[in-house]
Amino acid sequence: MNKARTASxxxxxxxxxxxxxxxxLLILVVMFTITAVLQANFFEKRSIVRNINAFAxxxxxxxxxxxxxxxxxxxxxxxxxxxxxxCVLTFVMxxxxxxxxxxxxxxxxxxxxxxxxxxxxGIGYLRIPPVIITFATSxxxxxxxxxxxxxxxxxxxxxxxxxxxxxxxxxxxxxxKAFGSWMPPALILLLLGxxxxxxxxRTRMGRYIYAVGSNGNSAYESGINTxxxxxxxxxxxxxxIFLAALFFVGQTMxxxxxxxxxxxxxxxxxxxxxxxxxxxxxxxxxxxxxxxxIMSFVNKIIFFANIPYAYQxxxxxxxxxxxxxxxxxYTLYRRRAMARESTLA
Amino acid sequence: xxxxxxxxxxxxxxxxxQYKKLFIAFLxxxxxxxxxxxxxxxxxxxxxxxxxVKLASFIALFGLCQMIVMAGxxxxxxxxxxxxxxxxxxxTASMMDxxxxxxxxxxLVALVxxxxxxxxxxxxxxxxxxxxxxxxxxMSLILQGGINVYTAGANITGKPSPILQIMAAKSIGIFPxxxxxxxxxTPVVMILLYRTKWGLALFxxxxxxxxxxxxxxxxxxxxxxxxxxxxILSSFIGLLLIGNMGIAFKDMGSNYVMPSIAAVVVGGVxxxxxxxxxxxxxxxxxxxxTLTNLLVAMGWGDAGKxxxxxxxxxxxxxxxxxxxxxx
Numbered sequence: 001m002n003k004a005r006t007a008s009x010x011x012x013x014x015x016x017x018x019x020x021x022x023x024x025l026l027i028l029v030v031m032f033t034i035t036a037v038l039q040a041n042f043f044e045k046r047s048i049v050r051n052i053n054a055f056a057x058x059x060x061x062x063x064x065x066x067x068x069x070x071x072x073x074x075x076x077x078x079x080x081x082x083x084x085x086x087c088v089l090t091f092v093m094x095x096x097x098x099x100x101x102x103x104x105x106x107x108x109x110x111x112x113x114x115x116x117x118x119x120x121x122g123i124g125y126l127r128i129p130p131v132i133i134t135f136a137t138s139x140x141x142x143x144x145x146x147x148x149x150x151x152x153x154x155x156x157x158x159x160x161x162x163x164x165x166x167x168x169x170x171x172x173x174x175x176x177k178a179f180g181s182w183m184p185p186a187l188i189l190l191l192l193g194x195x196x197x198x199x200x201x202r203t204r205m206g207r208y209i210y211a212v213g214s215n216g217n218s219a220y221e222s223g224i225n226t227x228x229x230x231x232x233x234x235x236x237x238x239x240x241i242f243l244a245a246l247f248f249v250g251q252t253m254x255x256x257x258x259x260x261x262x263x264x265x266x267x268x269x270x271x272x273x274x275x276x277x278x279x280x281x282x283x284x285x286x287x288x289x290x291x292x293x294i295m296s297f298v299n300k301i302i303f304f305a306n307i308p309y310a311y312q313x314x315x316x317x318x319x320x321x322x323x324x325x326x327x328x329x330y331t332l333y334r335r336r337a338m339a340r341e342s343t344l345a
Numbered sequence: 346x347x348x349x350x351x352x353x354x355x356x357x358x359x360x361x362x363q364y365k366k367l368f369i370a371f372l373x374x375x376x377x378x379x380x381x382x383x384x385x386x387x388x389x390x391x392x393x394x395x396x397x398v399k400l401a402s403f404i405a406l407f408g409l410c411q412m413i414v415m416a417g418x419x420x421x422x423x424x425x426x427x428x429x430x431x432x433x434x435x436x437t438a439s440m441m442d443x444x445x446x447x448x449x450x451x452x453l454v455a456l457v458x459x460x461x462x463x464x465x466x467x468x469x470x471x472x473x474x475x476x477x478x479x480x481x482x483x484m485s486l487i488l489q490g491g492i493n494v495y496t497a498g499a500n501i502t503g504k505p506s507p508i509l510q511i512m513a514a515k516s517i518g519i520f521p522x523x524x525x526x527x528x529x530x531t532p533v534v535m536i537l538l539y540r541t542k543w544g545l546a547l548f549x550x551x552x553x554x555x556x557x558x559x560x561x562x563x564x565x566x567x568x569x570x571x572x573x574x575x576x577i578l579s580s581f582i583g584l585l586l587i588g589n590m591g592i593a594f595k596d597m598g599s600n601y602v603m604p605s606i607a608a609v610v611v612g613g614v615x616x617x618x619x620x621x622x623x624x625x626x627x628x629x630x631x632x633x634x635t636l637t638n639l640l641v642a643m644g645w646g647d648a649g650k651x652x653x654x655x656x657x658x659x660x661x662x663x664x665x666x667x668x669x670x671x672x
Contacts, residue, residue, distance in 0.1 A: 076478070128662045131420055131478050132616050136658035139603065143652025150648065265482050278476050310497035314490025321483045325473050332474070 021287060023330060024275050028290050031297035038304040049184045053164070053251070055296040056186035057082075057244045059289050060193055061267040062274070064240030066288035067197070069271055071233035072213035072280035073123045073130040077138035078241060079264035081115045083257050084141040085245035090154030090255035101157040109242060115141065116238035120231025127227075138264075145257035152256035156249055163189070163250030185250065189243045197285050200236065209233050214281025269320040270295040273327055295323070366613025366665065370628040373611070377635045385642040392519065399521040401627075401634035403589070406527070406582045407605035408612070408626040409534060410575035414477070415609060416538070417571045418551030418618025421470075424481040426605060427598035428488035429462045429576060430583030435492055435501055437584065438593040443504035451506070455580040462488070463576020467569030477572075485602070492595055501593050509588030523585070527627065534623045547571060551618025604633050607658050613665060 036042045061078055068075045075081075088111045092104035115137075122133035161168040166180030200206050208229045211219040220226045249255070274291020276283030302315055361368065381388030407426050414421040436458070437451035466484055470477045513523055538544035549557040550567045558564050579598075587593050610616065611632050612625030636657065640649045 074476075074478075122659070122662070126663055129420065129616055131422065131476075132610070133659070133662055135606065136610075136655055136662060138655070139651045140655030140659065143648050143650070143655055146646075146648030146651060150646070265479070265486070268479055269483070272479070278479075308497070310493045311490065313486055313493055317483050317486030317488075317490050320486065321469070321480065324475055324479060324483070325469060328473055328475055 021275065021284075024273070024287060024290055024294075024327075027273075028294050028297075031294050031301070035297045035300050035304075038301065045181065049181070051296075051300075052184055052190075053186045054300075055293065056190055056247055058263060058266055058270060058296055059190060059292040060240045060244040060247070061263055062270040062288045062292040063193055063197065063285050064237035065267045066271045066274070066276050066283065066285045067209065067233050067240075068123075068130075068237045069268075069276050069278060070213045070280060070283055070285070071209045071230050072216055073119075073230055073233065074134065074268070074278065075119060075234070075237055076131060076134040076264060076268075077115070077119060077141055078237065078267055079260035079262065080138045080141040080145065081112070081238060082241050082245055082248070082260035082263065083255075084115070084145040084148075085112050085242055086248050086259065087145040087148040087154070087255040087257055089160075089245060089249045090156055091148045093154075093156050093160070095155040095157060098157045098159055101160055104157075105246070108245060112238040112242040112245070113235055115241070116235035117231060119238075120227075120234035123234060124227035124230030142257065142261075145255075149255050149257050152254060152259075154255040156253040160246075160250050160253070163246045165250075186247055189247055193240055193243055194286070194289075196236075196239065201285070205229065205232055210281055212281075265320065266295060267292070269324055272324045275327070277331075295320075298323075367622065367625050367628060369664075370612055370625060370632055374628065374632045374635055377632065377639055381635070381639045381642065385639070388639070388642065395519060395521065395524075397634050397638060398524060398631060399516075400638075401630040402521075402523045402527050403582070403586065403601055404604045404608050404633060405627045405630035406530075406585070407579065407601045408608040408630055409530070409623060410578045410582075411605045411609050412612075412614055412621050412623060412626050413538075413547070413571050413578075414575045415614065415616055416547050416551050416618055416621040417568045418554060419470075419568060420477055421551075421568065421571065421618065422478050422481065422606065423466065423572065423575045423579075424478065424602055425462060425466065425484040425488060426575065426579035426582075427600065427602040428485040428492070429459060429579040430586050430598035430601070431593075431596065432462075432488050432492055433458050433580045433583030434587040434593040434597055435495060435595070437503075438501055438505070438587060439503035441503060441506045441509075443506065445506045445508050448506040448508055451584060452581075455584055456577060459577035459580025460573065461576075462580070463573035464569075466576060467572035470572060471565040471569040485599075489599070496595055501595075503593070504591065505584070505587045509584055510591065511588075513585045513588035514591070523589070526585075531623055531627070538621050538623075543567070543570070548619050548621070551620065553619075603654065604630070607633055607654055610658055610665070611661055615665075 039047065041047045061082065065075055065078055085108050089104045089108045092100060092107050094100045118140075119134055119137055122128050122137065123130045126133070158170050161170075163185050166172055166185065167177045169176070172180075208219070208224050209232075211222070211224060212226045212229045216226050219229075248259070270292040271283075271288050272278060272291070273294050274283065274288040276288055276291070298319055299316070302312065302319075307315055378389050378394075387393070407430075410423055410426045414423045433455045437454050440454065441447045441451045462484060466477070466481055469475050469480045511522060512526065515522055517525075538547065546557065546562045546567050549560065549562055550564050554564055557567075583598060586597055590597060608626050608629035610629070612622070612627070612629030614620050614622060614625055633654070636653055637650055640646075640653050643649070645653070
């Protein structure tokens, strides 16, 4: 009796360790520690804010990507969609007239939703392989962005700085500046994104997204409109992209038709590192944040390791492959071990 | 026997049905040339057609790598082809130094690079079961990074050997030589895919992975080999590319990646695998090159080119992928 209890106690621990979430969090803690050791002023308020600003776009894109992947899709057009939304924002805005900012936000939101709808029609209704269809649409977004902004540039209204830094806002009150120093806009956008998903996950749609991703056919047979759900997932993704675009324009005050391209692969890789299965239906959007944080910390470590600029593409490519291959091998290994255990029992 | 069934047994109809997508691609090319003739003067001529084919031949060559990988199914896609080619071109430029005697060294280097990239892609996708797209995209990052490192240290010097220049850039009379390479390559590829055991195994894997596995096909090895072939081929295309351009530079190959995939789609080769008619890919490449020429002639520039590519791909995907599905 006693012996059985100790055995069950150790197996609870083993179960905890064997959870993929545990290893992901462990990696995060390790990366966090290394960065904290390397960066002398890591815990100062200013550098925390700077880090949040540097990490926020990738985190937002990864969360959006995670929703699409969980619904059984994949969005290769996320990066160029981000560029397009940024170009729309800076195309509509005129520095001289502040009210154009509101129109720009409205136009960008419409474009973002349209992007999601078109991707969703391809993935959900036409059931073209997601990789291929979003690959095609990514060039549509790139082309459209190049139409609006052939060369990097453009202008932005001053109050858009509020999406990056409250203290850069002209005429900001001291209390707002003080608020911004511990609650930067990037963090507010992130919390907004989290809140959005927190609410949506609790709706019927949130559960259907998982159902469609894990087994489309049985979801369909249970009466779920799978195509609609996948389209909704794509629209949620473009809302995250929209939030990231607001931040980018606040930061750079200009647009560039190719700025988003490198982020696509990083976001997918971050989602995979965060334990989102590319086969769909498994993983948590909040752990996608952890994945994005891990990737961001790795980038920071590369930066602190004083690697020459020419080597950075090489190193980040190697790291993405190692990270994805590592997490995949680990998952395969765990699954095999669990299968072995269940046959023994 | 009703009319539809009678039509289906009619050999002429079956021929049309089987090669339907080739006809569509062919008609699209004719349509583009006519459209060009109407909107831009002097668009339709034999010389123009040959020039288009010459420019399209590199898209078609990269499309071959793409097609072989896609035929294996499982979301196969090789984004690293252009970067492998660039890597080979950049590294071999100074080795060849414009002399034919050094060509064999360059070919050896090309083989090693292609083999390394292909084996890495193949192992990671087939055996570690990572999505091909993510693997090959990261591989292109790594290759581009390697090229950056190499070019940061020193300028790229050297010229291709004359043989390569003759093969890729020169022409006999009005016919560009690279056209003959395509003409030789096409039957070789068709025989490899349609008449060998390996080709059958590849198509079988692409059509139905489980059925192929149960019939004794080593599915993982077949897919891995398809990536190795793609790597080696793209590496050798890099030699032709430097032969055509005369010099090597940093992003000489990367612009071909997107068109090579598009060519396969336009050519009507299924992206779900189990299919691979290289003639379709060549037609697709010619179509894309004609489209680019037309958009450039109309003064739409870069934006119009990408937008046009994206929209055409989108529409063709809708048209081609409608042969699905029960639900």
